[in-house]
Amino acid sequence: EALADPDDEDKNGISGKLNQVWDLATNQTVPGRFGWKAAEPNVHQQSMGAFAGDMGLTSSLKPATDCTPEQNCAQFPDGGAPEVTDKVAGFVTFYAKSLAVPARRNLDQETVQRGARRFNEIGCAACHTPKHTTGQVADRPDLSNQTIWPYTDLLLHDMGPALADGRDEFLANGNEWRTPPLWGTGLVNVVNPQAGFLHDGRARTPEEAILWHGGEAQAAADRYRQLPASDRHALIDFLNSL
Known part of the structure; x- marks a missing residue:
């Protein structure tokens, strides 16, 4: 928020702005931080979105997957029972949040x-x-x-x-x-x-x-x-x- 300058008030040609997105767990608008356009608020929602959008797996946070006109989705409009349990979802989120970045290299060159x-x-x-x-x-x-x-x-x-x-x-x-x-x-x-x-x-x-x-x-x-x-x-x- 401190770095944001959507109207380029300092006239340096850089006008970064903070995305404001919908948090499915809290039902409120919050700052977006993850994804190519910062459209996800946290690691958990991004992970469950990947399960649904990339793998076709539902969760309690994302109970439906993307459905194309060619698919017969009327039978399961809500995606069916969650395929990713809350326990597994918690494990995945904890794992993703705990990954370390690689150590810097060749700093003395x-x-x-x-x-x-x-x-x-x-x-x-x-x-x-x-x-x-x-x-x-x-x-x-x-x-x-x-x-x-x-x-x-x-x-x-x-x-x-x-x-x-x-x-x-x-x-x-x-x-x-x-x-x-x-x-x-x-x-x-x-x-x-x-x-x-x-x-x-x-x-x-x-x-x-x-x-x-x-x-x-x-x-x-x-x-x-x-x-x-x-x-x-x-x-x-x-x-x-x-």
């Missing part, structure tokens, strides 16, 4: 340190905010008051027409995306050599992902293009260290 400086200097950190402190999490002291380095502001930004999907989600319009965290970027292709970057995987490398940036990020992308080759490589070394 000169190119990594220089890349970190260029990352800040050309404006990447205006949206990919490096550091935050977590709040108080009920019954989870291990997650509370932790200093983290996710490189995101969790806000929505207009990324320009080239990345637009024309799809609204709550307050997010078709041009807007949540700033994705960058921690773990350097291991994406170690885990899956075929993985791509950006919301639809169109970028084959972190550098291609940078060059696709438009809208509010256009100025930073242009500054990246103008860097000497050695500094561009250093910035990529920095991203790969995350």
Whole structure:
């Protein structure tokens, strides 16, 4: 909330805004934090949404799945009895919330340190905010008051027409995306050599992902293009260290 500047009052060209979404468990509007457009309020609801939308499995939070016209869904309009029990749902949520991010690597390399400086200097950190402190999490002291380095502001930004999907989600319009965290970027292709970057995987490398940036990020992308080759490589070394 402190980082949000939807009307760009500081005139820096960055106008991040907080999505406001519906919490199914509490029946109220709350800040959105998860998903490509920050349309989910918490890990539990995102996980149950994935069960329903990606796997066709119902839960008490998501008692119905997406139904196409070709399917005969009239027989089970509510999706039938929940296939994911509350106990299993709790296990999955606890597991997802407890996963640690990978440790940073190559911090002492000169190119990594220089890349970190260029990352800040050309404006990447205006949206990919490096550091935050977590709040108080009920019954989870291990997650509370932790200093983290996710490189995101969790806000929505207009990324320009080239990345637009024309799809609204709550307050997010078709041009807007949540700033994705960058921690773990350097291991994406170690885990899956075929993985791509950006919301639809169109970028084959972190550098291609940078060059696709438009809208509010256009100025930073242009500054990246103008860097000497050695500094561009250093910035990529920095991203790969995350």
